[in-house]
Structures are given as C-alpha cells and as structure tokens.
Amino acid sequence: MGCSIAYNLAARGMPGVLLLEREVLGSGSTGRSTASVHTHYSTEVLARMAWHSLQVFRNFDDLVGGQCGFTETGHLVFAGEGDCDQVGASVALQQEAGIETSIINRQDAAEIAPGFHLDDCAAIVYEPLSGHADASGTALAYASRARQLGVTIELRSPATGLEITGGKIAAVVTGKGRTSTERVIVAAGPWSRDLLAQYGISLPLKVTRHQVAAFRRPSLSPSSLPGASDMVNQIYFRPEGAGMVLVGGGGPGDTVEDPALYGHRPTQGFIESVWTRLAKRIPMMEKAEYATGFAGLYTSTPDRHPVMDRVAGIEGLYLCTGFSGHGFKLAPAVGAIMTELVLDGRASTIDISPLRLSRFQPGPGNQNTSSYGANVVV
Numbered sequence: 001m002g003c004s005i006a007y008n009l010a011a012r013g014m015p016g017v018l019l020l021e022r023e024v025l026g027s028g029s030t031g032r033s034t035a036s037v038h039t040h041y042s043t044e045v046l047a048r049m050a051w052h053s054l055q056v057f058r059n060f061d062d063l064v065g066g067q068c069g070f071t072e073t074g075h076l077v078f079a080g081e082g083d084c085d086q087v088g089a090s091v092a093l094q095q096e097a098g099i100e101t102s103i104i105n106r107q108d109a110a111e112i113a114p115g116f117h118l119d120d121c122a123a124i125v126y127e128p129l130s131g132h133a134d135a136s137g138t139a140l141a142y143a144s145r146a147r148q149l150g151v152t153i154e155l156r157s158p159a160t161g162l163e164i165t166g167g168k169i170a171a172v173v174t175g176k177g178r179t180s181t182e183r184v185i186v187a188a189g190p191w192s193r194d195l196l197a198q199y200g201i202s203l204p205l206k207v208t209r210h211q212v213a214a215f216r217r218p219s220l221s222p223s224s225l226p227g228a229s230d231m232v233n234q235i236y237f238r239p240e241g242a243g244m245v246l247v248g249g250g251g252p253g254d255t256v257e258d259p260a261l262y263g264h265r266p267t268q269g270f271i272e273s274v275w276t277r278l279a280k281r282i283p284m285m286e287k288a289e290y291a292t293g294f295a296g297l298y299t300s301t302p303d304r305h306p307v308m309d310r311v312a313g314i315e316g317l318y319l320c321t322g323f324s325g326h327g328f329k330l331a332p333a334v335g336a337i338m339t340e341l342v343l344d345g346r347a348s349t350i351d352i353s354p355l356r357l358s359r360f361q362p363g364p365g366n367q368n369t370s371s372y373g374a375n376v377v378v
C-alpha cells in the first residue's frame with residue numbers, strides 16, 4: 001500500500017514525498033502474499049476497488065511502468081448449497097458494478113478446469129480476466145516508478161513517533177532524526193495498531209498468522225490451471241509457474257502479538273490438511289509432491305474491510321490499514337484513492353465512506369458491516 005500510495009502521490013505531481021520502510025520493501029504481509037488477483041467481493045466498495053485494480057494489473061507497464069508479473073489464469077469460485085444465495089447476490093452486485101463475472105454450469109466449468117471434481121458445487125463462478133501477480137515485484141515496481149518521479153525511499157528506517165502540535169501533524173520521528181511534515185499516511189500493515197496506540201488512537205485490528213503450501217503438480221496434470229476460491233473445501237489455490245500450485249486455507253489463524261516474531265514455515269498438520277482438501281477438488285493432486293511453504297500475517301478489522309480514512313482530531317493524519325487476507329489485489333485502487341483523499345480532500349474514484357474508522361464506534365449507521373464473514377473470498 002505504501003509503495004502504491006507514494007507512486008500515486010508523485011504521479012499526481014506532489015513533490016517531497018518520503019516513504020519510510022521499517023525493514024525492506026515487501027518484508028511485511030505483501031512479500032508473503034499469494035497475490036491472487038480477482039474481483040469476487042460481497043460489498044460494492046471492495047468489488048469496485050478490485051475491478052479498478054485488475055485493469056491496472058493487466059496493463060501495468062502502460063499505466064504505471066514496469067512489471068507486476070500479472071498472469072491471467074481465470075478465477076473460479078466453488079460454492080456449496082449453504083453459500084449459494086450469498087454467492088449469487090455477490091455476482092449480481094459485481095455485474096451491476098460492471099465486472100466481468102458470471103455463474104457458469106458444470107459442463108463449462110469442466111472445460112475450464114479439466115480434472116476437477118465438481119459434483120459438490122451448487123454454484124460455480126467464473127472470472128475470465130483474473131489471475132495472479134508477483135506481490136513483492138509489484139511493490140518494487142511501484143517503488144521504482146515512485147523514485148523516478150521524485151519520491152525518497154528510506155529503507156530500515158522505522159517511524160518511531162509522530163509530532164503533533166495543536167492538533168496537527170508537525171513531524172515524523174525515526175532513529176535518524178525528525179522530518180517535518182504536515183501530512184502522514186500510516187500504512188504500516190501489522191504494525192499500524194501499535195504505532196498509533198501511543199497517541200490514544202485505538203484501532204480494532206487483530207494480527208493473525210496464515211499459512212500457504214506449495215505442491216509440485218503431477219506430470220500428467222493439465223498444463224494450465226485456473227486460480228480458485230473453494231468455499232466447499234475452505235481453501236484457495238492458484239498455479240505458480242509451470243509446475244506448482246500454491247494452496248492456502250481459510251480459518252481464523254493464530255493471533256500474533258509481535259509482528260516481527262512468528263513462525264515462517266507451515267506446520268505438518270496444515271500441509272496435510274490443505275493437501276487432502278485440494279485433492280478433493282482436483283483428485284490427481286493426491287499424487288502431487290510437497291515442495292515448500294510459508295506463512296505471513298493478516299491484519300484484520302472486525303468486518304475484514306480495511307480502514308481508509310483521515311483521523312478525526314489530528315489534522316494531516318491518514319490511515320490505510322486492515323487489509324486482512326485480500327489487500328494485495330486492491331493496492332492499485334488504494335494508492336489512487338488515498339491520493340485523492342490527501343490531495344483533494346475526498347475520494348472521487350470510488351465512494352470509500354464504508355471504510356471510515358468511525359464505523360466501529362457506537363452510533364447510528366455504524367457497525368453496519370459487522371458480520372465477520374461478510375467478505376467471501378480470500
């Protein structure tokens with residue numbers, strides 16, 4: 001998010017943008033993302049952001065410059081009886097927003113996904129234009145273009161504090177000193193909550209650990225594989241290169257107190273569990289071979305929608321965090337929208353009022369997206 005915002009600010013002509021990075025670019029959740037890029041959301045705001053972003057991923061070199069590694073594979077959503085109505089409503093909402101997606105029958109799905117077991121699906125959704133990208137590569141591509149446009153990027157320079165004078169942002173403090181500024185955007189992923197807690201800003205963010213396993217596909221498996229969100233088996237997967245498949249599982253994940261300290265490798269139990277579930281969808285994957293795996297952090301609000309807002313009472317302070325397990329695919333829109341919020345005072349590309357921080361405070365019209373499962377797909 002930080003790299004996309006910095007690029008978009010500079011592309012709109014804002015001089016003097018400084019991007020501070022605690023470690024190295026992509027070292028947070030982004031570098032551990034499976035980077036699926038699809039548009040299957042159940043709320044209009046995220047569906048529109050995903051669709052806007054998909055166009056950028058697909059035309060990255062023309063629109064931004066550089067390579068984000070987008071690979072079109074198509075994306076399927078498999079839903080059982082219990083999820084059928086909600087999936088139908090989500091697809092209708094997406095189509096209304098102009099998104100290219102539809103519910104397809106099993107025969108069509110069998111052609112798109114040969115060798116898949118489909119008998120347990122009550123509804124199958126297909127997005128032909130979706131796929132995946134290279135997550136850290138995308139961050140670096142944004143950073144590289146941002147630098148060309150005049151942004152300064154300081155690595156291994158965590159912001160340790162903010163100076164707030166008379167209710168206004170006055171400076172950011174790092175170990176190297178103080179940088180005066182009137183505007184700060186906090187896009188610190190899993191670190192956002194602790195960074196702001198010292199100023200009495202309480203963000204309802206939970207940090208959890210999530211695992212991914214990579215399997216080598218058996219030699220007889222079809223050469224191309226679509227990405228998928230499998231609600232029946234509670235997994236998502238996508239191809240990686242010519243011969244691998246990355247598989248992640250749903251579930252709440254283990255809570256992590258310090259984002260710098262968590263296990264980076266998947267457990268044996270996780271690998272076996274997602275392998276079994278993958279083989280239920282693609283039976284030939286029983287003969288796959290485990291290759292490697294990793295784990296990363298989700299930073300989630302109670303409704304798993306991000307917070308993109310200014311902070312009431314502190315002029316010049318903006319928040320862009322809480323993207324849970326689905327933020328990578330939104331990053332191009334996030335950069336453009338946060339830039340509108342900062343430069344124009346309001347977002348015009350997409351109405352982001354559902355993402356205001358105050359939705360978690362008591363009051364009429366707030367907490368209106370309170371179902372933790374509102375967001376269907378990871």
Ligand SMILES: Cc1cc2nc3c(=O)[nH]c(=O)nc-3n(C[C@H](O)[C@H](O)[C@H](O)COP(=O)(O)OP(=O)(O)OC[C@H]3O[C@@H](n4cnc5c(N)ncnc54)[C@H](O)[C@@H]3O)c2cc1C
Nearest residue numbers: 001022028029030033034035036159189296326327328329
């Ligand atoms: C296993 C896994 C799979 C995922 N799969 C997908 C997927 O398929 N599709 C999808 O769309 N999304 C996916 N996601 C979610 C996606 O990766 C995140 O939503 C997204 O990367 C969040 O980006 P961010 O910029 O908010 O956070 P981060 O990438 O964590 O970036 C925050 C940055 O801030 C830096 N930072 C922290 N504190 C400070 C400080 N004090 N000063 C300066 N810098 C600081 C950190 O070092 C970090 O680089 C997945 C996530 C995980 C963990």
